[in-house]
Structure formats: C-alpha cells, structure tokens
Amino acid sequence: MAASPESPDILYVGELEIRLEEGLVLATGRALTLSVREFELLVAMARRSGAIITREELYSSVWGGELRAGDRSVDVYVSKLRGKLESALPDRRFIHTHPGFGYRFQPEPSRNVHMEPAGG
Amino acid sequence: MAASPESPDILYVGELEIRLEEGLVLATGRALTLSVREFELLVAMARRSGAIITREELYSSVWGGELRAGDRSVDVYVSKLRGKLESALPDRRFIHTHPGFGYRFQPEPSRNVHMEPAGG
C-alpha cells in the first residue's frame, strides 16, 4: 500500500462534494440525506473512484470483517445509494456494475452507452 | 529479488492498460466492460504477447483442466474479445489467427495490410 501524503477532509467526485468529517454530501450544492451505511459506502467507493472494487473490499471497509457467502448487504446498499444519487443527479450515473468483478464508481453521463460492442 | 521475476500489477500492450488486480481494462484511458472469461483470456494472451499460443494452453490457463475434443469455447471467446477490442480500438488488430497452431496476441495496425515484419 502506498502511503498517501495526506487524508483530505473533503472528496470531490463529479458534482458531488463529500465532507468526511461532517458526514455530509452535497450534490451541486444541495444536501443529500444519507444513512450511516449509505454514507460510508459512498466514501469507500469515492475514495477509489475509477477502479473496480469487489464486494469483499466494500464489505470489509464499510461493515468490517469478512463478507459471508450469500450476504447481499452490499448489493442492497448499492441499490439504495443509486436511488438517492439518481434522484439528486438524474443526468449522471456514478455506480457501474461489472458482473463477476464488483462495482466501479465514476461519474458518467447517464444515457451514454459505455464502450459496448456494436449493437449493444 | 534476483531469482524470480516479479509479476506486475499492470500490463501494457499497445494502448491497452490491463489492471490485473482489479479486473479492469482501459483502452486509451476508457474502461472496457469485459466479462470474467473475456478478461482472463485477454490476460493469458497479453502475458505472452507476440508468441503463438495454442488453444490447449489458453483453455488450461483460463478454464483450467484439459480442452476436450470438439470444445469451441476458446474460439467463441476469442471472437467476443475481438469484437470488444475492435469496437474500442478500431484501428488496431490484436488477435491474430495462425491456422493449425493457435492465436498470437500483438498490436498491429488494423488495415488489411498483409505484411510480415520481415520480407514480404
């Protein structure tokens, strides 16, 4: 693991501003109402924005401990978080599923087709 | 570390960046959406870029076990991978067929120039 030079107080990803100390998230200046789990999940993903993060990693960094087989907590909270992000920023897509791998957090236009094979 | 070559975290082949730990592939910076099999096939080929790899080798390193007679899995996934690479990088050709031998992974201009490096 690389030693990060400093831990910032605020993360900026797309039009999101995540205030770590306060537990507050602003979307284009407007506050989102997130629960503790939702907030920590968002932070865990935003910290590694652009990378694919496995459910195991997300679970251990948000819930602590090992993800047990069959535990769908991560999926459920990803779904909740998506709902809130989507209603705050309908034109953005932040959470991308990579089946078999995990999730990737990255702001992209919501209609955009990624880079699918032709016809997708 | 004299004895064994370290295994890198990231492979670079042409304009592809293959992040092994994450299961993520970037083509000129943009994320490709690959399935698990597609990704592992790409990795198996990229690791031996420039060499001809037989179907047996590819099968055993991606699927594990022996390739059964008549099993076309490798061909099918080579085709899928070609499709995605081609739509991401239309000007490149990565996967070359050597009939009777196997496949060779190497970035080349996609034009139908039929020239070998030596002679021609």
Added chain:
DNA sequence: GCGGTGCTTTCACGCTTTTTTCACGCCACG
C-alpha cells in the same frame, strides 16, 4: 409501558448477463 419512526439485516423473486453448447457457413488446401 406503548406505539411510532427510521435504519439495518435478511429473504425471496424475477430479470439480466454470462457461460456453454450447437450448428451453419466460409475458406484454404489437396
């Protein structure tokens, strides 16, 4: 104590994507 409220965990159903398998057709070669 009691019912109400909000968060978390768990369960289950159905849809989507991936993987496997099958089959048809093209191509090079003898």
Added chain:
DNA sequence: CGTGGCGTGAAAAAAGCGTGAAAGCACCGC
C-alpha cells in the same frame, strides 16, 4: 469436390444482480 480448421449467431443453461418487502433493533415522545 471433400475435408479440416475456423468465425460467429443463436439457443439453452447457469450465474449474477436489482430490489421490494418483511423482520429485527434502537431511539423517542407520550
């Protein structure tokens, strides 16, 4: 032509995922 090798669309089977809702808890005002 006949044959081996290969590309690839599509059906069938399997795995993965999204999500509504039930159930368990903690907290709060009455």
